[in-house]
Amino acid sequence: MRIPEEHFFPTSDGARLFYRYWPALSSPANQAVVLFHRGHEHSGRLQHLVDELDLPGLPMFAWDARGHGRSFDKDDDGDASMGTLVRDVDDFVRHVSETYAIATEDLAVVGQSVGGVLAATWVHDFAPRIRCMVLAAPAFKVKLYVPLARPTLRLLHALRGNFYVNSYVKPGALTHDPERISSWLNDPLIRRPIPVNILLALYTTADRVIDDAQAIQVPTQVLISGADFVVRLKPQAQFFERLGTKVKEKHVFDGFYHDTLGEKDRQPAVRKVREFIVNRFAEPPAHTNLLDSDRIGYTRAEFDRLKQPLPPLSPKALNYAVSRLAMRTGGRLSDGIRLGLATGFDSGSTLDYVYRNKPSGYTPLGKLIDWFYLNSIGWRGIRIRKQNLMRLLARAVTTLREHGQPVRIVDIAAGHGRYVLEAIETAGPVVESALLRDFSESNVEQGKRLICQKGLQMVARFEEGDAFDRLSLAALDPTPTLGIVSGLYELFPDNSRVRESLGGLADAIPAGGYLVYTGQPWHPQLEMIARTLRSHRGGAPWIMRRRTQAEIDQLVEAAGFQKAEQLTDDWGIFTVSLARRMHH
DSSP states (O other), rough: OOOOEEEEEEEEOOOOEEEEOOOSSSSSOOOEEEEEEOOOOOOOGGGGHHHHOOOSOOOOOEOOTSSHHHHHHHHHHHOOHHHHHHHHHHHHHHHHHHHHOGGOOOOEEEEEEEEHHHHHHHHHHHOOOSEEEEEEOOOOSSOOEEEETHHHHHHHHHOOOOOOEEEEOGGTTTOOOOHHHHHHTTTTTTOOOOHHHHHHHHHHHHHHHTTTTGGGSSOEEEEETTSSSOOOSSHHHHHHOOOOOEEEEEEETHHHOOGGSSSSSSSHHHHHHHHHHHHHHSOOOOOOOTTTTTTHHHHHHHHHHHHOOOOSSSHHHHHHHHHHHHHHTGGGBHHHHHHHHHHHHTTTHHHHHHHHHHOOOHHOOOOOOHHHHSSSHHHHHHHHHHHHHHHHHHHHHHHHHHHHHEEEEETTOOOHHHHHHHHHHHHHHGGEEEEEEESSSHHHHHHHHHHHHHHOTTEEEEEOOOOOOOOHHHOOOSOOEEEESSSSGGGOOOOOHHHHHHHHHHHSOTTOEEEEEOOOOOOHHHHHHHHHBTTTTOOBBOOOOOOOOOHHHHHHHHHEEEEEEEETTTTTTOOOEEEOOOOO
């Protein structure tokens, strides 16, 4: 039996989460396994797996997820969202990598049940270059045996706010192993209550990860329990079939209950996990080149489909026609919709209006319509993107100062520049200069007015500039140490222009400088936007090609930057990343 050390690690929001660390029995060890436990449980219940995997040369790590085991905080529990938990995964893995000097690509991840959903979501949303991932009975869709349970819980959540639901699962439905059943019943750290917001988000998060599983390029093994009473098997099979990685395995264990790796006769399942990990570590890290995804790939095929008109009398076509008519008639009562119709729904003016988030319109009805418009999931995500931009800009400014470097900012497509100017106000006098650029003359004029309103003329200036002109970017004066590109690349489907833009920023920013960039790896309203909204570019339909996080990260890396940190919203729509300029 390997003896664990007990530690805590800090999360990005200031929480402290408990974890166990089982050192390798032989050293040195430059590869490791990170384990994620089932819902309601904790890292102590993975001791048997650490021993039975029989990998003495590999250190192993397992956390107590937020709200579980020794990471339970009665004063904080229940406030976390699904996005917070996924971010915790990223914090934990980065802590392991940095603290124990193990490269991310030398980590294998094993997630069970809810832990499997968190691991899969993290791999989808953050695109980490881990060596491989094993998912045992991932809880993509929990069986709720009460009729209409989900809609009832959604309604109660809307009316009452967050509350707890006690799990109906008995340990006898998890495993045939009497020892595991007994230990579950007598374990004081087992927590049966689950916040209803997490339970509901588990479904919606799993739906999008399954739907977009092609984005996952990490070698993956999926273990399915054939007699699982807790979760449905079909979503697990769908996830496996849609996986984008070429290295994948699926194993079904007939008669197994939900606790696949804790079953009575679990040796075949544990052996499959061990073989998969050993084989992946014996090979070079898998790497799929995604730089040409604008020409070949599933997001390109999706983009091409969105460009094709729908059959005129199809239900979808009629529905979108009604939506367009409604926006051009009654929708004009809303100031936001009217602005979007006039300038484009992807314009800098629209974005600035969304940031201000003050519903207005003609008549009380117009103001109500505007409120619904501003609170659509896409615009809510945009405002969270702004908050995440501010956080990572502050992080970059602090790091530059700590390393004795000047803070000289450039935003190559700033729109009206509101978020940059607010970040400068927050940072104070440490910002030496800020150059804001935009291709739109109107945006430049609006941005200049905003600079004057905020009294930042001594620090910031605004000028016209082409964000895709590499020579122009390379000649920026003064030389920037912090570049920003926000909400731009998402509007352009081809990668050649993006590579030129990133190349220009790489030419301008010296080694040790930083780049903050955004992505949009997924969007629930992609087709609605394409069929109903107009772009600022000549009033053409606003059709976007999604870039997976792995694709945009590769484009940034190819230019000479290395991603250091990432933030995303709870829905996985908009990401903000911080990357460091490596040596030329």
